[in-house]
Amino acid sequence: MGEPHEDFxxxxxxxxxxxxxLDKQAAGRKLQLPxxxxxxxxxxxSCYLRENNTKIEIELDTGALSIDLPMHLKPxxxxxxxxxxxxxxxxxxxxxxxxxxxxxxxxxxxxxxADEQEMNIRISKE
Amino acid sequence: xxxxxxxxxxxxxxxxxxxxxxxxxxxDSPVExxxxxxxxxxxxxxxxxxxxxxxxxxxxxxxxxxxxAGNQIEALNSSKFNSYFRMKAARNNKAFNIPEEVVILAQxxxxxxxxxxxxLSKGGNCGEHAYVVYDYLRRKYPDEHIQIAQQEGFDHxxxxxxxxxxxxxxxxxxxxxxxxDPTPVLWEDHFAYTSDKKKLLNHASSNxxxxxxxxEMFDAGLSFNDEGTKLTxxxxxQKKTDEEIKSGKGKWIWEHPDTAADTKYDYVTSRPLPxxxxxx
Numbered sequence: 001m002g003e004p005h006e007d008f009x010x011x012x013x014x015x016x017x018x019x020x021x022l023d024k025q026a027a028g029r030k031l032q033l034p035x036x037x038x039x040x041x042x043x044x045x046s047c048y049l050r051e052n053n054t055k056i057e058i059e060l061d062t063g064a065l066s067i068d069l070p071m072h073l074k075p076x077x078x079x080x081x082x083x084x085x086x087x088x089x090x091x092x093x094x095x096x097x098x099x100x101x102x103x104x105x106x107x108x109x110x111x112x113x114a115d116e117q118e119m120n121i122r123i124s125k126e
Numbered sequence: 127x128x129x130x131x132x133x134x135x136x137x138x139x140x141x142x143x144x145x146x147x148x149x150x151x152x153x154d155s156p157v158e159x160x161x162x163x164x165x166x167x168x169x170x171x172x173x174x175x176x177x178x179x180x181x182x183x184x185x186x187x188x189x190x191x192x193x194x195a196g197n198q199i200e201a202l203n204s205s206k207f208n209s210y211f212r213m214k215a216a217r218n219n220k221a222f223n224i225p226e227e228v229v230i231l232a233q234x235x236x237x238x239x240x241x242x243x244x245x246l247s248k249g250g251n252c253g254e255h256a257y258v259v260y261d262y263l264r265r266k267y268p269d270e271h272i273q274i275a276q277q278e279g280f281d282h283x284x285x286x287x288x289x290x291x292x293x294x295x296x297x298x299x300x301x302x303x304x305x306x307d308p309t310p311v312l313w314e315d316h317f318a319y320t321s322d323k324k325k326l327l328n329h330a331s332s333n334x335x336x337x338x339x340x341x342e343m344f345d346a347g348l349s350f351n352d353e354g355t356k357l358t359x360x361x362x363x364q365k366k367t368d369e370e371i372k373s374g375k376g377k378w379i380w381e382h383p384d385t386a387a388d389t390k391y392d393y394v395t396s397r398p399l400p401x402x403x404x405x406x
Contacts (some may be wrong), residue, residue, distance in 0.1 A: 041233050042219050056165035063210065066197060066281045066304075067253035068217050068240075071329055093378065094210070094370050108378075109281070 008032055013125035014051035018121070019103045025089040033088075033105060033120035034114035035060070039080040051119045060086070061106040063093040068104055072110040083118070085111035138198050152297040160402035167391040172394050173297050173312065176287040179267055180301035180310030183259045183285070195294055197251045199381045200306045202317030206367050211360035219394050222246070223227055227346040231358020237261060237274070237330045238339035244347055245340065247358055252304035256283040259301045260330065261340055263287060268336040274329040279316045283329065286313060290326055295319075300385065304308035307383040309390060 011031070012021055022031075035058070036048045049056040062069045076084050086107050095107040162168060169177070194201020196213025215221045222243060224232070233238035241261035244254040256274050263272045263285060271289040276282065284302035290313070298313035313319060320326060350358070362370065371379055384390060 020191070041229055042224065042239070062217060063196070063214060064374075065253075066251045067276065067283045068251075071253055071276070071283065072281075074329065075327075094207075 008122040011121040022090045030124035034118035036083045041060040083114040159396040160400045168396045176299035177310045183262045184201045184303045187258045206361040208361040211246045215357040216244045216247040218250045219238045225347040228348045235339040242340040242343045253283045255304040259285045264332040265336045272332040276327045278325040
């Protein structure tokens with residue numbers, strides 16, 4: 001399930017410049033991100049893009065999902081933290097007037113489990 | 127035992143045998159039933175009772191989500207996207223006051239927690255609709271097997287009344303309150319139907335417990351905080367509403383009125399001839 005789809009190619013490596021790159025380059029393009037999901041007693045608490053010493057906290061916007069993300073994660077995540085490939089678009093699903101505190105990734109679907117060694121994002125071919 | 131007693135006992139056994147044979151043949155012999163009209167489809171008494179229970183749950187749930195779903199054109203248009211913001215509130219724990227007692231209740235009853243948040247926000251997509259339907263049916267019909275289901279790979283949740291692992295598809299009933307004009311249907315008639323039981327995911331199923339955990343969470347102080355209240359007051363003007371619907375239609379915004387895949391059946395129980403009046 002975690003294998004790259006033919007419509008996607010290897011994108012940039014996760015590092016401290018990734019958010020800036022996504023803000024400038026990813027508009028309107030589908031992305032697949034290896035996201036590390038952390039859960040608390042009441043569900044998802046925080047999500048990260050991680051590569052060795054780089055740890056970027058992001059917010060997942062699940063408004064495009066008919067079923068909320070925890071239900072989609074059930075087949076893949078028996079324990080947390082859980083790393084999965086998520087497909088979606090960079091930025092909030094719909095524009096909001098207030099500034100988001102964290103970078104936002106709008107999730108469209110769960111692709112499958114991601115290996116710990118996944119260090120690059122995937123980006124749709126233009 | 128006397129001679130006469132033995133004769134009487136033999137006669138009694140013979141009669142019982144004849145009676146049983148006669149009764150069995152009566153049950154097995156085909157009974158002519160009333161012809162079906164137009165879109166009528168015959169269902170068992172059990173399925174009919176489940177269809178009635180599903181209708182109750184749909185009515186209740188539509189009352190809860192009075193602003194409509196967060197991803198249906200009709201609701202987004204009429205509420206100027208308020209139904210979307212309500213869905214966002216329902217999915218955001220930071221929008222609620224959650225005392226420690228509620229945390230414990232929620233950990234043990236996660237389905238009731240989702241339903242409680244959805245009821246407070248009056249918002250949600252199909253997933254939240256399914257949790258509210260499930261919570262209603264679980265409490266109201268503890269003797270039934272109630273299940274939150276999804277077809278694998280299909281981003282849609284709904285509730286099944288009946289046990290898919292033990293019963294035929296024509297006995298299982300779907301209570302799906304997310305479509306804009308929902309009707310209770312047999313599982314085999316639902317738009318997400320699959321005959322492959324392995325592809326029917328079970329997100330939660332009832333175990334006869336009819337306790338009202340959702341109400342207990344409200345009583346323990348589950349409520350909106352300022353952030354939640356603010357979220358549920360959000361809306362757009364008509365121009366922005368039109369733009370967002372145009373941009374999201376077919377991607378995450380849907381126009382989905384019906385629960386049935388194809389024919390919208392009028393379900394009836396079989397009636398023996400000649401009693402073919404109006405079906406109750």
